[in-house]
Amino acid sequence: MPELPNPVDYAVPAFILLILVEMVWARRNAPEKYEPKDTLSSLSFGLGNSVVGLFAGGAIFASMLWVYQFRLATIPWTWWAWIACFVLDDLAYYWFHRTAHRVRWFWASHVNHHSSQHYNLSTALRQTWTGWLALSFIFRLPLMLVGFHPLMVAFCGGLNLIYQFWFHTEAIKRFPRWFEAVMNTPSHHRVHHATNPRYLDSNYAGVFIIWDRMFGSFVAEVDDEPIRYGIVKQLGTFNLxxxxxxxxxxxxxxxxxxxxxxxxxxxxxxxxxxxxxxxxxxxxxxxxxxxxxxxxxx
Amino acid sequence: MIWIDLAKLGASLIAIIGVAWLAGRMGLGGDLRIRDADHAKVLANEAIYGFEATEVALDRAGVGALLKDAQGNQMLLRRHGAAWVGRLLDPAMETRLDQGFLTISTGEPGAEKVTLNLGEAAQIWAAGMRRLVRA
Incomplete structure (x- = not known):
């Protein structure tokens, strides 16, 4: 069993650098895309999430190890296992995410990510402090029952989170059709963060947009309707x-x-x-x- | 190990404050204003889908508005950073009239009182809100 770092730790400097690049883009093109108080709030969410993770992460990982005892098979640490784990973890994420929008208990935690009225790279770091309370990790437990080692699942989950950072932007319009067909992109995820009625409850994907296409929750971005971001009843406060x-x-x-x-x-x-x-x-x-x-x- | 975690948290905190400060220094956020009554109606419909305003009282600086629909529902539209927030008025909200200025407190945690400069319309809307309270 290899020793694996938390990949998110290594990505944080790149996150900050890309936020700065996007801020320069916003200054030139659309200053209202960033709001300093909103940015401070979103980044504080991210920091709080990390602090909570220091305390709750151990208990969650212990739960994953406990469930791993009851696995149906033992999947080896081979290249194909990594690919399978990443894809299946993304499928588990899709169902977690879909449930988080349809069941208020999980929404109470996940709403934090959506409560900004802005959609920029700082919004990506707007992560919940109460995922442990909502027991959101239970959606990953089937992977341990199948036989993926909890460390492998946790590492793939980290990679999944890193992928989800970059598409929280309005600076990128669209990618080539083949890419938009398979991968989650800024266009697809803008739809997910929208409060326009046509877009509500759609595009739950983490990495692969194919899950939304398969399970009937995909909605394409319409060019002639400006997107409004946030939640149906906007928070109206920056009180953290x-x-x-x-x-x-x-x-x-x-x-x-x-x-x-x-x-x-x-x-x-x-x-x-x-x-x-x-x-x-x-x-x-x-x-x-x-x-x-x-x-x-x- | 705990010292490494604390160092990472400290560095993150400094980075966060630095990025937010820089966003302010760069003039990001802008200065949103409501242009006119039609603009207020559009924003109100975006804030609460289906709210079709028939009457509008616009703050003279364009930082907020009061709107009423055909069913008698009243909405406070106010600026929130570089965005807009709408709230239907209800009897629990506090209001205070001072000549042409109408101050409204929605009573929501963290939400500041909003003072709208409505000029002569302030008295009319304040009376309308009192009727809302009695309804």
């Missing part, structure tokens, strides 16, 4: 702690106030769901949009 915990606070309030038979639903139903139907979900917003556009009901 409130930004980190606001959805958890919302869940706690809703569960406290809801009738008993609806309490669980406020945790496991889609974001925006309410027992009296008084709030908007992405489905109701999309339905309203389709009606206004004269499109058939889905």
């Amino acid at each position: 702690l409130y930004s980190v915990f606001h959805e958890w606070i919302g869940i706690a309030k809703d569960v406290w106030n809801a009738p008993w038979k609806h309490k669980l639903s406020y945790m496991i139903r889609e974001p925006g769901w309410s027992h009296d139907g008084s709030r908007d979900t992405s489905d109701t917003i999309k339905a309203r949009w389709r009606e206004r556009e004269g499109l058939p009901v889905e």
